[in-house]
Amino acid sequence: MNPRLDADEVARLLAPLTRWAGDVDVLERSYVFPDFPTAIRAVDEIAVIAQEIDHHPDIDIRWRTVRLVLSTHDSGGVTQLDFDFAHRIDKIASALGAT
Numbered sequence: 001m002n003p004r005l006d007a008d009e010v011a012r013l014l015a016p017l018t019r020w021a022g023d024v025d026v027l028e029r030s031y032v033f034p035d036f037p038t039a040i041r042a043v044d045e046i047a048v049i050a051q052e053i054d055h056h057p058d059i060d061i062r063w064r065t066v067r068l069v070l071s072t073h074d075s076g077g078v079t080q081l082d083f084d085f086a087h088r089i090d091k092i093a094s095a096l097g098a099t
Helices: 007-014 036-053 080-095
Strands: 027-032 058-062 065-070
Touching: 027 080, 036 058, 036 065, 036 080, 065 080
Parallel strands: none
Antiparallel strands: 027 065, 058 065
């Protein structure tokens, strides 16, 4: 089990993750992709990683905008796993031209 992070740890780890927001309960970020098919492609790539690491985000898709919310439910909040996943999601989004 991944230990839940305290507020100081969350703030420290959020600093390099520009445009992510969060607290001890959740991390969240929205991305705007060039078009709808690219947004769906990003969600598909994120889903593959989520399945591999057995850690599934909440995902909201609105045309070109994809909003993700990360939390480690069995730990009762944000863990290092959420931050590791957020970095991987940023790489996918960047490669697909998200803003």
